[in-house]
Amino acid sequence: MIQSALSGDLPRSRVLSFLLAAIFLVLAFTPFLFSGSQPINTAAKICIFIVLVASYDLLLGYTGIVSFAHTMFFGIGGYGVGLALYGWGPTWTSAGLGLVIALVVGTVLAFVIGLLSLRVRAIFYAMITLAVASAFAILASQLSEYTGGEDGRSFRVPPLLRPGSVLFDIPAIGLRVDGRVLSYYLVFVSALLLLLAAFRIVNSPFGRVLQAIRENDFRAESLGYNVVYYRTVANCLAAGMAMLAGAMSAIWVRYTGPDTTLSFAIMLDILLMVVIGGMGTLYGAVIGATLFILAQNYLQKLMGVASEATSALPLIPHLLHPDRWLLWLGVLFILSVYFFPNGIVGKLREMVRGR
């Protein structure tokens, strides 16, 4: 069953399987394993980013396209649902309608950008998406009467998902399922389904063509595949998945704004996650996103301690300052592009082969 759920693409490494199973189990039972709001927030963020990073992997790892507009689609999804809930009231209909509008607008945008630039050269695409995405971010914060500008919009979710709605509460065994837990499972199950869908896509004949294009687009073209068509479709699929991740994020945080969805910093985070985890594996997205977000939440605390401990020395406390955690991840990123281009997942699989 697992075999067919993963479309025959198994982890192929015992350590990796163990890690994945651990991540899956912890994420599946987070609301009951931990108390307090930070663990469940972290877990939801991990679920959302797994989808976002997996969709980016579809582009970068499987098709060999570098896009810097992925946060734009993430943002379109978030804004679509968020603004609909804000403007048309907190009902399921408005959320659904907002998502559909976002998907249509975003897919058309992805299609146009792809058509304009993917036929020229991959490097063009990187630059054009960078320009378009930053223009979009500025536009979103400028058009404040619609989007709430820099402040973004806080909105209310449908009544069922609000913390106040308690489904059942059995204090004897500490089981309390309220709207918050329900939204978490909405996020978790959507993430799981989307990830499995991504596995289905990359292991289909279509996915094989994408990998052929990544390896040698010239040869793929000679074999009769319309490269521009495949690249554009991959682009639209990845954009669609990113928009769904954005919608999940909007439902979870009940807020949408430029800093949380559109900023370039998030784009860099995605890039780091996909490369450190392992490009072109999808498992890398899971590992990368989990590690990165845990590091974001907990490495900073560790660095704070280290910075305190070395405060007598010159410069070093500055290098270890909690705000500089991105510096170390940046170094790790460069090193991993050089030394293990297939990331953690690639490394784990190599260890199996070496034995």
Added chain:
Amino acid sequence: MATTTSRPASDDLPKTPRDLLPVFIAPIIALAALPLVGSPTTWVTLTVAALAMGMMIFVIASGLTLIFGLMDVLNFGHGAFIAIGAYMAMTVLAPLSGWVQSDALTLNLAALFLAVLAAMIGTGVLGWAFERVIVRPVYGQHLKQILITMGGLIVAEQLIHVVWGGDQKPMPLPGGLRGAITIGDFALEKFRLLAVAVGLTVFIAMQLVLNRTKVGLLIRAGVENREMVEALGYRIRQLFVGVFVVGSALAGLGGTMWALYRETLTAAIGGDVMVLVFIVIIIGGLGSVGGCFLGAILVALMANYTGYLVPKIAVASNILLMVAILMWRPQGLYPVARR
């Protein structure tokens, strides 16, 4: 028939026809904006501001486009040199505050000259190191290049925070360069005129080097066909490094000017300009200095006019401009590097 075959030997080689069509876009945009803006004085101010901004973008973008044309390397870390150059200039200007604040133009210019020199040398050396450590192992692999230079950008930006701190820094304009010169009704800001002069100097110097010297000939030949230049016995490697260093130094110069123009400085300054720079080199055609010059002017004109008329869509208008130009010429105005 005989007249065409028996050309006199003294005749030059047939010249490639000059493609002047793109040159007319800039004046057309400028003239089209005149009735929309309304008052001619505002229009002149906007146009001069646009030219100044265009020149600064050109200074930054020219290095990047040459690096791409010659080495097929797109350096996403170019933005880091902009920021580091500006910070270095700020560091030099701080102890010279006496010179900066005085009203004597010569002292002002001397201080600026020293600051710019420091910024250019600093970013040049840094560019050399960047090429060696970051870029060299990934020549010829576009995907890795984009990723690794992006990683370099992250690390460089974080190091700026470590060295200079993260808060916004003031970057005051020297006293003698403040204010404007008024000619009749028209007010021309002094710093903008200086920026135009610097940009034009860089453009002319670059054209002279590229078209009138042997190094320039080799660079142009390398852009067209790298293997042939190597086969003829020239060490194109060293040429690469040289262009990378010069390109980085120009980014430092441009960054200093840009920071002075905005009078404030943050570590993210590079990222803000880089978006415009990318649009410029896409419009101009990758690898083309002339296209880059024209593209910079077009983008700056567009940004300034729409910034005045409909401020909310200023950046989006540049995207539209880029889309329009790519529909007309998918490779940019003057494509050079055919890869």
